[in-house]
Amino acid sequence: MAGALNFTPAPILRPLSTRKLSNKRLFIVHSSTNSSETPVASTSVSIKEEPSSGFSISPPPNFKPPKPKPFSVRPDKVFDILGASLALVFRLTTSVLVSGYSASFVPKNEISSEDYALEFAGFKLKETSKLGPRPEKPIEIYEFESCPFCRKVREIVAVLDLDVLFYPCPRNGPNFRPRAAQMGGKKQFPYMVDPNTGVSMYESDDIIKYLVEKYGDGKVPIMLSLGLLTTLTEGFAMIGRMGKGSSYTPSKLPSKPLDIWAYEASPFCKVVREVLVELELPHLLHSCARGSPKRHVLKQRVGHFQVPYLEDPNTGVQMFESAEIIEYLRATYAL
Structure with a gap:
């Protein structure tokens, strides 16, 4: 799948908080994509420069992106990755494969x-x-990591191979949690907005049904259609992370959303997403589970496929390696 993305600024609603940021902006992301079983060769991104949020945003001094190290775990992150991997057991690898997946040698x-x-x-x-x-x-989806209902929606995003602009809503977050409540009228998550149709809704099961009918084959995967059992296993899937990705860490709001190539089932992607949510950093997720044409797109762009892969248009940094991405995000955006 290839896409042409254009970011157009729109004023953000002032957060219901005493924390002040000047020239705060929200992002409306426009994209065009082609659906095909044959991978498309390239993707292009066009971003219009916006005023800063009032804070200086730059990478750490002498920062140098690490070289990708496939199938390796940094020793100090072993337990984090093991904890995030529990989801693969409880969810029976749901969101590992995209819709209609097939493979042959x-x-x-x-x-x-x-x-x-x-x-x-x-x-x-x-x-x-x-x-x-x-x-x-x-x-566009407003949600946070340690929520079983939000996880259900993130899984269908991976299955349908959708690109999603996530607005993180951690507890006590001053920006997108209040905005979601203003837009929808309730403090409830996940909250979805489809700018293609004007549809907005709460309730994870309703969102899943809407997405598969609009952008899939109309069939909800069995592991997402078991009612209470689905919700319980989603909750069990997060036991290994003990509430990570749920509470706000004071941070700088960037003028452009970050781009992250990742997918829900990957434990390496999971630990990075937790930090993106805690820092309340809006990000455009390029979901690329197994079978996704975007795996070819990423390799053609950078010469290698590995996730997570971060592109930060606010600093120009592009990098692999989950542990180093986490350190970069905290050093660049945490206050």
Whole structure:
């Protein structure tokens, strides 16, 4: 899947808080995408410069992005990754694969070296999907990490391979939690806005049903259709993280949303998302579970596929490696 993204500024509603930020902005993100079982070669991003939020935002002194280290865990992050991996057990790998996933081994010369593919003994794993209509503009979702109802919606985002503009709403967050309440009239999450249709709604099950009918095949995956059992297993899935991604850490609000290439089932992506939420950093998620055409897009852009991958248009930083991304986010945005 390829996309052309354009960011257009719109005034943000003043937060219901005594914390003051000058020239605060909200972002409306416009995108165009093509749906195809054949990966598209490239994606382009166009961003209009906006006034800063009143704080100086720059990477740490002498900062240098790390080189990607596939299939490795930094020793001090082993327990974090193990805790985040519990979700794979309780959720039976829901959100690991995109809709209509299929895979087969083919001779390695049948897949271009520019495309993403796992390689085994002279063969490559060809992974494809059958995706529904692509939204012209990213779906907007107000939510936070340690909420089982929010997790349900994030899982269907991965299954449908959607790009979503997330507005994090951690407890005591001064910006997007009050704004969601003003827009929808309730302090309840998740809250979804579809700028393509004008539809906005609460209730995770209703959001899931809407998304699969509008951008999928109309069928809710079985692990998301079990009612109370789904909600309970979503809660159990987060036990290993003990409420991470739920409370606000004072931070600088960036003038542009960050871009993160990730997917819900990955424990490496999970620990980064927790920090994005705690710092209340709006971010455009390029979901890329197994079978996603965006895996090819990312490899063609940067020469390598690995998630999470962060692109920060506020500083120009682009980087792999979850542990170092977390350190970068805290050093750059935490107050």
